[in-house]
Amino acid sequence: MPSLENIANFIHNWLYTTFNATVALLLEFTIVAILVIGLFSVLGLVLIFMERKVSAYMQVRLGPNRVGPKGIFQTVADTLKLMVKEGMTPNNADKFLFNLAPFIVMTAAMLILAPLAFAKNFQIWDINIGVLFVTAISSVSVIGILMAGWASNNKYSLLGAMRSGAQIVSYELSAGLSIITIVVLSESLKISTIIESQANGWWIFKGHIPAIIAFVIFIIAVTAETNRAPFDLAEAESELTAGFHTEYSGMKFALFFLAEYVNIFIVCVIGATLFLGGWMPLHFGTNTTFNEMMDYIPSSLWLFGKTFFLIFVIMWFRWTFPRLRIDQLLNLEWKYLLPISMINLLLATAMAILGWHF
Numbered sequence: 001m002p003s004l005e006n007i008a009n010f011i012h013n014w015l016y017t018t019f020n021a022t023v024a025l026l027l028e029f030t031i032v033a034i035l036v037i038g039l040f041s042v043l044g045l046v047l048i049f050m051e052r053k054v055s056a057y058m059q060v061r062l063g064p065n066r067v068g069p070k071g072i073f074q075t076v077a078d079t080l081k082l083m084v085k086e087g088m089t090p091n092n093a094d095k096f097l098f099n100l101a102p103f104i105v106m107t108a109a110m111l112i113l114a115p116l117a118f119a120k121n122f123q124i125w126d127i128n129i130g131v132l133f134v135t136a137i138s139s140v141s142v143i144g145i146l147m148a149g150w151a152s153n154n155k156y157s158l159l160g161a162m163r164s165g166a167q168i169v170s171y172e173l174s175a176g177l178s179i180i181t182i183v184v185l186s187e188s189l190k191i192s193t194i195i196e197s198q199a200n201g202w203w204i205f206k207g208h209i210p211a212i213i214a215f216v217i218f219i220i221a222v223t224a225e226t227n228r229a230p231f232d233l234a235e236a237e238s239e240l241t242a243g244f245h246t247e248y249s250g251m252k253f254a255l256f257f258l259a260e261y262v263n264i265f266i267v268c269v270i271g272a273t274l275f276l277g278g279w280m281p282l283h284f285g286t287n288t289t290f291n292e293m294m295d296y297i298p299s300s301l302w303l304f305g306k307t308f309f310l311i312f313v314i315m316w317f318r319w320t321f322p323r324l325r326i327d328q329l330l331n332l333e334w335k336y337l338l339p340i341s342m343i344n345l346l347l348a349t350a351m352a353i354l355g356w357h358f
Contacts, residue, residue, distance in 0.1 A: 004119040045075045047261040058319035087250030097151035102255035104144035111137045119300035130191035142168045149244040160243025170333045175221035177341035181214040181348040182274040195278040202277040210348035215275045222267035230321040272306035279303040
């Protein structure tokens with residue numbers, strides 16, 4: 001079975017033997033762009049369908065079951081509806097910023113994909129500060145949300161955008177400190193190096209209690225960062241109609257909707273990469289028989305299996321816990337998660353210096 005690494009190397013070699021270096025590089029950029037857009041489109045269809053089925057399971061009902069076998073084409077029908085629906089722009093809105101906002105949110109999501117490893121030796125850009133790049137670019141999406149809320153000239157949109165800004169900026173601190181915990185243990189910012197450091201065991205196992213605490217805080221923080229329930233105060237339907245995207249319709253609304261699910265996928269890939277070994281199979285020390293059996297499973301399946309497990313956990317949160325108030329949401333971050341994250345980082349640093357991890 002050909003691996004993603006072999007396919008990528010074959011295409012790379014063919015391009016550079018067929019065309020000159022400049023044209024080959026441009027063609028590679030084009031292929032990567034098409035693959036990223038295709039991945040986003042497929043993820044939107046799959047994750048929205050998964051969300052509906054998970055919510056149905058939690059509430060003891062069927063979910064989509066009419067359009068196609070088991071309702072699998074329901075999201076395709078919804079996408080076609082959004083594509084033909086007219087996009088409305090309010091008269092008093094700042095039209096340029098109003099139309100630009102959803103593209104900024106989507107562009108930020110696309111950029112984050114660059115350093116992520118989807119399989120062994122299969123990355124768009126293996127930059128040596130990959131973790132720093134991801135955390136920096138993820139902060140840009142809040143600009144698109146604030147822009148959408150302000151440009152809509154709607155008090156509900158503006159209030160939702162301000163809530164989202166406060167929420168994302170706050171919870172980025174805890175998520176960042178959780179990520180730094182793994183950076184300290186692995187002694188690298190390079191994502192491929194962090195994955196390789198887990199060849200003899202994932203950090204959630206060999207990092208002891210600090211890694212487990214960092215993982216739990218990371219999952220809570222990224223759930224809040226992606227504006228997911230029970231932290232969806234930015235688009236609380238009972239209070240703010242739809243929050244920052246109240247005035248959006250058609251494909252511009254679809255871009256915001258898609259960006260939410262793509263961001264869930266991205267933060268789960270990051271969580272799987274840092275704490276669960278990324279594409280690395282499950283290995284236990286020198287147990288060669290077990291380790292060799294695990295190596296038969298393709299590396300891409302390991303990553304996507306871990307990622308979809310974390311996505312299921314985040315969806316489980318949404319359909320289990322009631323929505324918090326905005327003061328409770330900020331209290332949770334500033335009074336509990338941030339102090340615990342700082343103390344946990346000190347523990348992880350001490351453990352790394354003393355060599356107490358496996």
